[in-house]
Amino acid sequence: MGGGFGGLEAVLELERRFRDDPAVEITLVSENNYFLFTPLLPQIVSSTIEPRHIVQSLRDIRRERRFRILRARATGFDLARRQVATSVGALPFDYLIIALGSVPNFFGLEGxxxxxxxxxxxxxxxxxxxxxxxxxxxxxxxxxxxxxxxxxxxxxxxxxxxxxxxxxxxxxxxxxxxxxxxxxxxxxxxxxxxxxxxxxxxxxxxxxxxxxxxxxxxxxxxxxxxxxxxxxxxxxxxxxxxxxxxxxxxxxxxGVRANPLLESLPGPKNPAGRVLVTPQLHLPDHPRVFAIGDNAVVKGAPPEHTVPVAPLAMQQARVAAENVARGVARQAYVNFEYRPQGMLVSLGxxxxxxxxxxxxxxxxxxxxxxxxxxxxxxxxxxxxxxxxxxxxxxxxxxxxxxxxxxxxxxxxxxxxxxxxxxx
Amino acid sequence: MGGGFGGLEAVLELERRFRDDPAVEITLVSENNYFLFTPLLPQIVSSTIEPRHIVQSLRDIRRERRFRILRARATGFDLARRQVATSVGALPFDYLIIALGSVPNFFGLEGxxxxxxxxxxxxxxxxxxxxxxxxxxxxxxxxxxxxxxxxxxxxxxxxxxxxxxxxxxxxxxxxxxxxxxxxxxxxxxxxxxxxxxxxxxxxxxxxxxxxxxxxxxxxxxxxxxxxxxxxxxxxxxxxxxxxxxxxxxxxxxxGVRANPLLESLPGPKNPAGRVLVTPQLHLPDHPRVFAIGDNAVVKGAPPEHTVPVAPLAMQQARVAAENVARGVARQAYVNFEYRPQGMLVSLGxxxxxxxxxxxxxxxxxxxxxxxxxxxxxxxxxxxxxxxxxxxxxxxxxxxxxxxxxxxxxxxxxxxxxxxxxxx
Missing domain, CATH: 3.50.50.100 (FAD/NAD(P)-binding domain)
Known part of the structure; x- marks a missing residue:
């Protein structure tokens, strides 16, 4: 769920891992039908580049790949029945990766x-x-x-x-x-x-x-x-x-906080509304439900490993996808470890x-x-x-x-x- | 009034005619702060080109030219007091060229x-x-x-x-x-x-x-x-x-009809709401008020000379500007004559x-x-x-x-x- 850095990377990684297994169905649920390259947003504000040049249609990314796309807004979870609710109906799952990103956090600001x-x-x-x-x-x-x-x-x-x-x-x-x-x-x-x-x-x-x-x-x-x-x-x-x-x-x-939909998930959250996940990136009591990127905090991770940046979401996406593949193959999950990749800040x-x-x-x-x-x-x-x-x-x-x-x-x-x- | 093909051409022509006369003030009133190249609109719908590539900021067109720009919506005319009302206040005029374009005409369609x-x-x-x-x-x-x-x-x-x-x-x-x-x-x-x-x-x-x-x-x-x-x-x-x-x-x-604001102008209109103007392009009883393009019909003009196309609006703009210059110089007005320039229709x-x-x-x-x-x-x-x-x-x-x-x-x-x- 989610077509941002985390969700897209997860789907692409799942596609790689299940290339030879036609019995596995992979579905990307995304409210937008495009992937947004967020780091260039400030250049949209200043008219340096065109809005359309930092979005890529999900179907153009998919091309001949076989994963499915559902353009829909996620509206709820039913973990017991293994379903997610969306604006166009319910979708069953065996494994779920939640990568719904975040929304602005005004910290209750008046005005x-x-x-x-x-x-x-x-x-x-x-x-x-x-x-x-x-x-x-x-x-x-x-x-x-x-x-x-x-x-x-x-x-x-x-x-x-x-x-x-x-x-x-x-x-x-x-x-x-x-x-x-x-x-x-x-x-x-x-x-x-x-x-x-x-x-x-x-x-x-x-x-x-x-x-x-x-x-x-x-x-x-x-x-x-x-x-x-x-x-x-x-x-x-x-x-x-x-x-x-x-x-x-x-x-x-x-500031940002996790997608408000996550409030309905069981288990503890941090003050920014993120789900606390295990080092294997799944919900504590739901080994088939993963949360990544701005939606998750790994229990015990240092604060600099919880910043809402794309490399973190993408690294988590690859580990979550690997663990889904391991789950399907009945192998033990691996742990996530963050490797920060450095910092680049433009000053105009x-x-x-x-x-x-x-x-x-x-x-x-x-x-x-x-x-x-x-x-x-x-x-x-x-x-x-x-x-x-x-x-x-x-x-x-x-x-x-x-x-x-x-x-x-x-x-x-x-x-x-x-x-x-x-x- | 109006920053489309007619209004922009009129301002540029006035600028040329009054280049050596600093006593004359030229003001372009436009609701949009850009000029829109309408013939390429269908290619926006099909995503062939980017919306921003067919608009040009009015200030970039002006550059060193001295005409003024007022980004405002025209809201009414007071011809007796020689004023136009706008969303940001009243503006006096000695000569007025109305080039406010048109709006969709649904001919009273239900739905x-x-x-x-x-x-x-x-x-x-x-x-x-x-x-x-x-x-x-x-x-x-x-x-x-x-x-x-x-x-x-x-x-x-x-x-x-x-x-x-x-x-x-x-x-x-x-x-x-x-x-x-x-x-x-x-x-x-x-x-x-x-x-x-x-x-x-x-x-x-x-x-x-x-x-x-x-x-x-x-x-x-x-x-x-x-x-x-x-x-x-x-x-x-x-x-x-x-x-x-x-x-x-x-x-x-x-179909289109003239900007609804024109209903408040004195004098007869055609069924599409356009003002009937003299062959010199001014209102019958107001020799200092001109109307051009989709806003005007020259009395007695054949139907093929009233089509809402850019070349007609631009030719009228040049004649209206010339007549303003002649009015200032106390010379007789010239008549407008349309020279159609041919047809180009893209089929994809x-x-x-x-x-x-x-x-x-x-x-x-x-x-x-x-x-x-x-x-x-x-x-x-x-x-x-x-x-x-x-x-x-x-x-x-x-x-x-x-x-x-x-x-x-x-x-x-x-x-x-x-x-x-x-x-």
Whole structure:
């Protein structure tokens, strides 16, 4: 269940293991009919690449492979009867791998509806169009103070996504927007990154995190660490301690929790709603039900082995699939052991920080490596070509600032009134 | 007012005519912050090209030009006070060119809400995702009769758009979908084109229209001429005469009417809501208020000079701009005369019919010409490169069948129940 990094890898691994066994049926249940390459989401927000170039149709991935695809939303589990419920009916199983991913976690924030999360393709597309809509409003705004408030963009969460989206926004705004929107002077644009802990990129190598911090600050991004958002409202965020920051847009990258459907599973969960699984990755009392990726925490694993990153989900997927194969062959299960693969964080055009196999570096070479790795990891030659072309065109031509969707959740469009000052 | 073919051309022509007159202010009011190249909309539906590649940001078109841009929705006219009302406030004018384009015309059809129009980018994107959603449902549908009904696609309207979208759908379905969706056999797919008059492509050269008809029928598209839709319902269309056709999707390309805002203008309108203008393109009693393109009908013009096509709107835009310049210089206005520029209709991959300066031809050379003309007419080198690359990739790789938006208006998703048969 699930067509993300974990679910897709599990299905492909099962296909390899049961290639010569036509009696085994493999079914991938996915709400989306595509696989999303999430690491490039921040580049959708900044219009560097096209949304369609980081998705790959599941059927194109399958091609001649024999696994089945059910495009359906999972709606429940009936472990006793060995069935999962879906939006198009019940599906029986002998073995189940749960890889339903996660949803934004607002930690009960008051005014969460005013924040824009960034974990799905829809999030990225909606956020991009909302941002551009905001720029149009700011372009026309005659009041200087209101204009500066509209042009204050707040990113909450200093992890990978938060840092990368702040860097992407900076490129988009200062390299493209201020040249084209005559009502938007560079001095009025303010980019704020809010992080609850003492340092950004928690879990990454501390020296690299410090280097990233200096680089971001040099680019003009304001970093507020040890700061927490107490409340979000229309047009402002309030920090713990009472400080109110007038802001045009709040991007929420401060946390995820497991798919809410997992609450109905038996057994203990961690605070992020993940199921506690055995070292063999199955539910404690259900040896045929596995959970992986953002849906699971291995009992006793150190905190750095529970980060919601693709390599972890994919490594777990391969072990879960192996254990399914072992179960079918009546062999003993193997244990999962995580091998972290290093860190790559993009800091916008021509800059990144990298920690690979203990070697740390940053700047242009790191950025080239970041691009190469992400391109290689993309599924399918067509998408690799398209993203490479997008990147090439992005160095030669301006970014696309067309608003493709009608503005949603824009209080200015909805209220519909302000003085028109064409620019 | 309006950022389509007419409004944009008018602004560019005004800019040329008033280049040396800094006292003149030119403002483009547009609800979208982009220009849409509408002739390629059918290729969005079939996933041949990316939606963003046929839009061009208005500010990228403007660059160093001095005209102003107001991203706002026009909401009314106050001709006596020489003001237009917009969603962000009132805007005064000395001269006004109305180029607000058109909206779908359902001619009072019962069940119009079940039809998908195809005149804007949003229409094309929503239609594409709805079509792909339908294919996912059909893939899982165990009942053969219901499956055939889901896979019956009806296009209403045998004009340019209807013919081109039917041909594009045919390519998408037979070349890509039936190979990838194991639950969709080619024999179950039915494409129906319904046209009220005796022939498709009315207004085009009759010999070409007949040739196009033969070609479409050879491709397996069913043409029903002299057939009218009496009612659309969920899952079926009813024709005048009582015949009911179970259908998964109804695409509406059977007509447009002028932007409804024009109803508030003084003076007579034609049945499609267009303002009757003088041969100088202004309103009869308002010599400083011009209307062009889909918003106007020149009094006494023959019917073939009122078709809603881009060349007509652009020729009128240039004359209206010239007359504004003449008005400012206190010279007499010139009359508009339409020079039709020929016809190009694509019939899908490698096929088209063309009538240029009296020369008629069809097939692969016509298709190459169709591509070349449309590519040249696209605004901006970046977009030309992107569309050329899309076309090249489309010949080498499968189309993208990822559903990017959550299905809207899908009664199957909403009802949420049918037997799951993974494929």
């Amino acid at each position: 969460a509806e005013h924040c824009f999360p960034l974990y799905s393709l829809e999030h990225a597309v909606v956020l991009r169009d909302h941002l551009l809509d905001l720029l149009e409003h700011a372009d026309h705004e005659p009041d200087p103070e209101r204009k500066r408030a509209l042009l204050t963009l707040t990113v909450v969460g200093g992890g990978y996504t938060g840092v990368e989206v702040a860097a992407e926004l900076r490129d988009l705004l200062f390299r493209h927007v201020v040249r084209r929107y005559r009502g938007i002077p560079a001095d009025d644009v303010r980019l704020l990154l809010i992080e609850a802990t003492a340092e950004i990129l928690v879990g990454v190598d501390p020296k690299l995190a410090a280097r990233a911090r200096r680089k971001l600050e040099r680019k003009g991004i304001e970093l507020r660490t040890e700061a927490r958002v107490a409340r979000a409202g229309p047009g402002e965020v309030e920090l713990k301690g009472g400080e109110k920051v007038p802001t045009g847009l709040v991007i929420w990258t401060a 055009m021509n800059d990144a920080v990298v920690n690979l196999m203990g070697v740390r570096f940053s700047g242009y070479p790191a950025w080239l490596l970041w691009n190469a790795v992400h391109l290689l990891k993309l599924v399918g030659l067509k998408k690799q070509l398209q993203v490479a072309l997008d990147w090439s065109l992005a160095t030669l031509f301006p970014r696309d600032t067309s608003i493709l969707r009608r503005p949603a959740r824009c209080r200015l469009c909805e209220s519909g009134a302000s003085a028109a000052t064409p620019r | 119009a809400e079940h039809c998908f129009p195809l005149y804007s980018l949003e229409h094309a994107v929503v239609l594409r995702d709805h079509l792909l959603d339908l294919l996912e449902h059909a893939d899982h549908e165990p009942d053969p009769e219901r499956k055939r009904a889901l896979l019956t696609l009806t296009v209403v309207g045998g004009g340019y758009t209807g013919v081109e979208v039917a041909a594009e759908l045919r390519d998408l379905l037979f070349r890509h979908v039936v190979r990838r969706y194991r639950g969709i056999p080619a024999d179950d797919v039915r494409l129906l084109l319904i046209e009220a008059t005796a022939e498709i492509l009315v207004g085009v050269d009759p010999k070409l229209a007949a040739r196009a008809r033969r070609k479409l029928e050879r491709k397996g598209i069913e043409l029903r001429t002299e057939a009218r839709v009496a009612r659309a319902g969920p899952g079926e269309v009813e024709l005048k005469g009582g015949e009911k056709v179970p259908t998964g999707l109804v695409i509406w390309t059977a 991959m490698n096929d088209a019919v063309v009538n240029l300066m009296g020369v008629r031809f069809s097939g692969y050379p016509a298709w190459l010409l169709w591509n070349a003309v449309h590519l040249l007419k696209l605004v901006g080198l970046k977009k030309q490169l992107q569309v050329a690359l899309d076309w090249s990739l489309a010949t080498l790789f499968p189309r993208d069948t990822s559903i990017l938006r959550r299905p809207a208006r899908c009664r199957l998703c909403e009802s949420g129940a049918s037997a799951a048969t993974p494929r």
